[in-house]
Amino acid sequence: MSRTNIWLWSAAGVIYAFLYVPLVIVVLYSFNDSKLNAEWVGFTLSWYKTLFQNTEMLTAARNSLIIALSASFSATLLGTMAGLAIHRYKLKVLPILVFTPVAMPEILLGVSLLLFFLQVLNLTLGMVSIIIAHTTFCIGFVAIIVRARLQGMDESIFEAARDLGASPWQTFRLVTLPLIMPAVVAGALMSFTLSIDDFVITFFTKGVGEPILPIHIYTMIKVAVTPEVNAISTLLMLLTLVMIIIAARLESHASSSANATSRETG
Amino acid sequence: MMNTRCIHPAPVASFLFLLAWLVLFTTGCAKQDQDVVFSSKENVLHLFNWNNYIAPETIGRFEKSCNCKLSQDYYSDNEEMLAKLSAGATGYDLIIPTGNAMDTLIRQGALKPLDKSLLPNLGNINPAYLDTPFDPGNKYSVPYAYTLTLLGFNQEKIKSLGLPTDTWAVIFEPKYLEKIKGRVTVLDSQRELMAAALKYLGYSVNDTDEKHWKEAANLIVRAKPYWAAFSNTSYIKELAVGNLWVAQGYSNDMFQAALDARNTGRKFTIGYSTPKEGAVLALDSMVLHRSGSRPDLAHQFINFMLEGKNSAELTNLIGSGNPNMDAIQYIQAEIANNGAIFPAPEMLNHLEMLRDLDRKQRRVLSRLWTEIKLR
Numbered sequence: 145m146s147r148t149n150i151w152l153w154s155a156a157g158v159i160y161a162f163l164y165v166p167l168v169i170v171v172l173y174s175f176n177d178s179k180l181n182a183e184w185v186g187f188t189l190s191w192y193k194t195l196f197q198n199t200e201m202l203t204a205a206r207n208s209l210i211i212a213l214s215a216s217f218s219a220t221l222l223g224t225m226a227g228l229a230i231h232r233y234k235l236k237v238l239p240i241l242v243f244t245p246v247a248m249p250e251i252l253l254g255v256s257l258l259l260f261f262l263q264v265l266n267l268t269l270g271m272v273s274i275i276i277a278h279t280t281f282c283i284g285f286v287a288i289i290v291r292a293r294l295q296g297m298d299e300s301i302f303e304a305a306r307d308l309g310a311s312p313w314q315t316f317r318l319v320t321l322p323l324i325m326p327a328v329v330a331g332a333l334m335s336f337t338l339s340i341d342d343f344v345i346t347f348f349t350k351g352v353g354e355p356i357l358p359i360h361i362y363t364m365i366k367v368a369v370t371p372e373v374n375a376i377s378t379l380l381m382l383l384t385l386v387m388i389i390i391a392a393r394l395e396s397h398a399s400s401s402a403n404a405t406s407r408e409t410g
Numbered sequence: 411m412m413n414t415r416c417i418h419p420a421p422v423a424s425f426l427f428l429l430a431w432l433v434l435f436t437t438g439c440a441k442q443d444q445d446v447v448f449s450s451k452e453n454v455l456h457l458f459n460w461n462n463y464i465a466p467e468t469i470g471r472f473e474k475s476c477n478c479k480l481s482q483d484y485y486s487d488n489e490e491m492l493a494k495l496s497a498g499a500t501g502y503d504l505i506i507p508t509g510n511a512m513d514t515l516i517r518q519g520a521l522k523p524l525d526k527s528l529l530p531n532l533g534n535i536n537p538a539y540l541d542t543p544f545d546p547g548n549k550y551s552v553p554y555a556y557t558l559t560l561l562g563f564n565q566e567k568i569k570s571l572g573l574p575t576d577t578w579a580v581i582f583e584p585k586y587l588e589k590i591k592g593r594v595t596v597l598d599s600q601r602e603l604m605a606a607a608l609k610y611l612g613y614s615v616n617d618t619d620e621k622h623w624k625e626a627a628n629l630i631v632r633a634k635p636y637w638a639a640f641s642n643t644s645y646i647k648e649l650a651v652g653n654l655w656v657a658q659g660y661s662n663d664m665f666q667a668a669l670d671a672r673n674t675g676r677k678f679t680i681g682y683s684t685p686k687e688g689a690v691l692a693l694d695s696m697v698l699h700r701s702g703s704r705p706d707l708a709h710q711f712i713n714f715m716l717e718g719k720n721s722a723e724l725t726n727l728i729g730s731g732n733p734n735m736d737a738i739q740y741i742q743a744e745i746a747n748n749g750a751i752f753p754a755p756e757m758l759n760h761l762e763m764l765r766d767l768d769r770k771q772r773r774v775l776s777r778l779w780t781e782i783k784l785r
Contacts, residue, residue, distance in 0.1 A: 364461045
């Protein structure tokens with residue numbers, strides 16, 4: 145270990161600690177035997193029991209998951225298409241349309257979507273309106289990531305595929321998609337995260353009588369955030385972790401099979 | 411040529427995975443939509459409320475009594491709720507806003523007037539909380555619960571230091587502050603902190619004379635070096651743990667802190683009291699929104715909450731003030747006898763509700779606030 149190395153490692157350690165210690169504390173305090181949760185009192189599992197009896201909180205979590213999965217799915221699909229199109233054709237308007245929601249303040253997006261749903265579409269607010277809203281602001285993120293991946297690629301690969309007689313669809317399926325897969329997965333995960341913890345836009349576009357998790361938690365702050373919130377956060381963290389592991393698996397799979405393809409065709 | 415037909419497992423697998431979700435979601439959606447269509451025919455009362463602002467057992471009993479379902483949506487801030495309703499959100503039968511937000515709703519014509527023939531229990535409300543400047547004659551609103559902005563303190567610590575607990579002087583006068591430097595917080599709110607300063611100087615909380623504001627600002631600037639922070643929520647925990655000795659805050663929060671300090675067996679107790687100069691009272695009321703489809707159930711709910719037993723449950727749960735005279739008999743003795751939750755009649759004259767400022771006054775106040783924060 146050289147001197148620079150020690151410095152680098154300790155810097156990395158400090159940064160990772162800064163990122164992960166709060167999460168560890170959230171998890172620890174979900175086992176804390178105190179309602180106010182101000183400091184450590186004693187170990188208990190009762191908050192998990194309370195959580196599983198709290199139908200409203202569980203419904204809110206379920207709704208949030210359905211919204212996040214649907215929104216990230218449609219945003220990934222549309223965002224990937226947009227990213228490809230923006231990269232391939234020199235378009236003027238599309239990039240502006242796609243990237244604007246990324247840069248726009250959330251409160252503006254929330255209120256304008258609400259007005260649009262009510263006044264223009266005459267839509268009853270509900271799960272569908274939230275999913276449309278979330279898809280809207282996630283598309284931009286996916287498109288940016290996919291385009292960035294494409295920009296670093298050698299165009300001749302795609303030309304070679306076409307020279308060898310692949311139809312456009314085959315080129316996409318066998319060459320382009322496997323190559324941009326890591327970006328697509330990253331975009332999907334990012335959309336999922338953005339959607340599941342979005343408060344402002346969700347608050348405006350939700351209808352009556354459906355609890356949504358971030359709103360449920362945020363409004364609890366006014367009175368008291370019980371360790372129940374820590375408990376549900378812990379469970380969601382676990383779920384996210386599983387998803388990231390699956391995504392990493394898929395990615396390594398994709399890259400290895402893509403390598404295999406390029407070796408075979410090469 | 412084999413490999414042109416070889417299928418890549420990764421993208422296909424992920425697509426299938428996502429497709430499965432899509433199917434699941436659409437079936438879920440279809441079910442959801444059915445629910446929505448179904449619910450408009452069903453007996454559902456939609457309440458737009460603060461979170462944890464009604465006791466679960468109260469909900470259960472109300473649902474039994476009306477043979478309907480109570481569905482709640484939450485907001486954490488009056489402005490949030492107003493923004494959503496102004497943008498045109500509909501479907502809420504009942505809302506529970508604070509005084510000045512209710513003022514706005516009435517001015518916007520967003521509320522339905524009450525039908526008092528459906529509210530025989532209205533007589534249970536203490537007249538002191540009726541006929542407020544926000545809704546003269548209670549055309550639209552019925553009081554639900556209230557909060558006072560007051561002083562919370564570490565009883566043992568304050569006693570040992572020989573400080574008074576019944577005056578705003580504790581957070582404004584350097585002679586007291588010297589003993590508790592860095593152990594005091596005040597609210598991070600222009601209106602609330604100014605109100606305390608104005609009250610201490612003997613003015614009304616709604617005084618808009620710029621000279622008086624200047625005086626109040628000077629008082630705040632003089633005391634500021636002794637304060638640990640401007641805090642709106644963290645003071646609850648810090649008081650309960652013992653890091654703070656005095657805090658300006660809300661009565662519900664002080665109640666929570668006191669309860670927690672007791673339940674975790676601390677060596678000190680958290681007390682709270684309303685300063686003798688007077689304080690801010692925030693009254694939350696039940697109002698009917700114009701867009702509600704079930705005014706009948708809404709009136710039923712209001713009348714149900716006017717029964718002492720039902721409104722007492724909230725007070726016992728979170729220590730909120732209760733404007734219902736019939737409720738006192740059902741409230742735990744230590745809460746009922748707490749002068750900071752149920753002010754004595756002579757104290758009532760010193761309590762005031764915050765009125766909204768006009769645009770020019772808001773600008774002046776914001777400028778003063780910026781100066782205070784930068785000094």
